[in-house]
Amino acid sequence: MDTIWQPELEIGAGPKYKAVAKAIRDGVATGDLNEGTKLPPVRDLAWKLGITPGTVARAYTILTDEGMLTAEVGRGTYVAKARRDPMHPCGQDGGLDMPLEVDSTLHNSEAQTWQVNLISPHLPSVGQAPLIRNLLADIAYDPPSGVMHYPTRHSSLPARKAAAQWIASPPLGAVTAEDVVLAHGGQNAILLVFQTLLSGRKPVILVEELSYPGFRRAAELLRAHVVPVAMDEYGLIPDALDAAAKAHGAQIVCTSPEVHNPTCGFCPENRRRALVDVARKHDLQIMEDDCYRMGTARAPSYRILAPERSWYVTSISKTLTPALRIGLAVAPEGQSARLRRASEHSFFGLATPMMDLCAKLLTHKSLDALVTQVRKTNNSYVQAAVNILGGFDLKWQQDVPFLWLHLPEGWRAGAFAQAAEAQGVRIRIAEEYACRDARAPHAIRFAINAGVTLESFEAAIGRLRDLLDNPQDQIGV
Template sequence: MSTILAKEMLRDSKPKYKAVVAMIRDQIAAGGLSVGDKLPPVRELAWQLQITPGTVARAYTVLTDSGVLHAEVGRGTFVSDPATTIEKESGELPLNLIEIDVVRHNSGGDVNSVNLFSPHLPNGGQVELIRKLMGEIAKDPPSGIMHYPSRRSAEPAREAMTQWLHGAPIGQIDANDIVLSHGGQNAIVLVFQTILRGRRPVVFVEELAYPGFRRAAELVRADIVPIACDKDGIIPEALAAAAERHPEAQILCTSPEVHSPTCGFTPMERRLALVKVARKADLQILEDDCYRIGRAEGEGYRLLAPERGWYVSSLSKSVTPALRIGCAIGPRGMSAALHRSAEHGFFGLATPMLDLCAALLAHPQLPQIMENSRLGVERYVKVAVNTLGGFDLRWRHDVPFLWLKLPQGWRASAFCLAAEKAGVQIRAAEEFASRDAQSPHAVRMAVNGGVSLRSFEAAMERLRRLLDNPPEEIGV
């Protein structure tokens, strides 16, 4: 690419990224760039033009979002074929954006506003399968449509859930151990309702933890006490000290396979040490396994401590969150009490949902569909890592979110506000911490497979530009 004319254009152009956009468009129109040609890397072109990499990245994003260019993960940015793209009316990427329509957001199309609050799985075939099964069930529901749900009507769904959990290292289970719930959050509340006693029980959680633990504790009038962690999770000595200070504590909530929000993992040596402390302090252990979409790497607490290990999971991060299907499993001898908590609270899942659960979880296509979604998540994670890998980023290829520690001078809340103005919604670390705790300057970004890979990459590029060029009011 010739840069002599571009330097002349850039001299008096404000903003400069528009001049870069015009330069590339002119080069394509004049035949200097042809369909399939690879553009220079961002930093290389920035050096040639003597401008910032963020300016070039913004120009590339504008042209990518308008279909003039397309990016391929790990390969670079290329000139698109006009016959296969529909250019938008404006080539400029708007920074003041309103919330997009939910249908459009979930369509997988190209969008400018990208919500990265909660993970959204790519469609691996579950949409088509669920629609098909819902149609079949609607014609002739096995459980009927004029009956209350019961343990007997839920038995096929519980059997299917047992099959779906095959391979989870949580010890021996059968259908009677399974209590179906309205998603993982409802499962946590059921466990709290079954276990907690007294006027103000205490619940231990990781110092950065899934916010649903706090919300569930509030519902049952329990107090949350955060426990200090390191890269391997809860520190056993910190748990022991907290148990000494809070003898009324009754349960420890943890996510050993996937720490939310930090993407961490608790190794077996640490798990065994925590079990030892829990036994000495007579603490129950609740394992939240909702974020794992790959193979489990360690033994679960229900297997390690069968007399006090509780387990909750759901379909939200591995199949779909729309159905609100989850489960809770208690330790030995506690299944009846857990069933009563569900039946006294809401009788059970609606019978058509039980029929769908039974058909879906036992369907022979589901394992491959879940693998397709997992591979889709991996592609989105790779895009994020390729774009933001130069910063302090924690990620795992089979975890649907990433953890970014902000460079010195950034505050998490200010960065989230700037990102939202740029059309990217992310969560600050403080949302995962207790109210009076000091949280790190970090953010969590979830994978959103409901938008195209191109739109997700554009969102990552906008975050990188913010990190490279902090505004004066939030930079130092």
């Protein structure tokens, strides 16, 4: 049901988007906006109210996140069905035993926005938000682990079992609850591994010459020295790793073989085996960061190839939501107790309500459908970017929420990033992934932002295309 509803804004000293949001809340409360009512398109309401489309879009987004509105790609924004009593998990929606319907068109923002942030991935909302809200309500009503005790190995067991089930796949090998240590996101899992392994006055960590900046940040916290190692399109070069390990006496090598961040590269099995030989030669520990993989692994993990020295970290941030900060680390055979001590000595363990949520979320019957839909939606954005920028030196993979672009002659990475931001598009440059004194290529990484409509994303990529077609390199005088 469409509406010709038009609010009267109470314009005061506060932001106008808050006035729009309040007007919509008031309309729902008074019955002027009934369940299922379609709100005016962003641009139409903005024109009627004499404000910018971005102001209306922000109000719609806030209310969508609150659950008062729902947004459907290509259809519009609607007043949501009444939410159940938050004090009881078996309220108006029939309880958590009811199957969760996954709407393939559900989107967390109807906004057509000009400003598009492509710095970090933004997952599509395809049903995980209401699921998490329902699970939180269930836990608040009757928390399995209680709310008056410290977390313990016993209270974390259901969550660790769920996490072990979540990552179970043949390329990773057998993982049990005893192998899993829960962390506050993937970055915290990396830090835990470093805390477990590093020793000496000035420990050394080896990383790919372009690598996830979080490796360096965690190393800095522990006063470790980071040494970059040469790489090619297949990842670390074995001879370069051999030379670096010999020269620096390193303790750990960090790598992302399935989805290399930032280049979108993939390390095949034969290369991985060659790197394992080098690691064994120098008694290097291997930390495999698998946080960016959304689909099935394409080659055996280091945990299979070198089970005595491989540490595995991942999180739910790139498949479900980054908001919950649920990550995990898996130690090599016989090393779980050391990793667990690092966790317990750092923060005792995850908060018990978060462990309860983890246990319920990662075993929910709707999870596979949700993850499949997240991947499907992500891939539609990837394909849109490839269609627009495919004529350039572009690296990408299906089931990966970012792309890597070598800039054409005439563009320097820093200048391109500034020009892109002036066009409302924020990106990352290669320099951010290199060690401080290293030379970085003139390349950029841009992430998939499925928090805006596909049309807005395509328009942003189109503006990048216009810049690429018109380099602004100038001769200095």
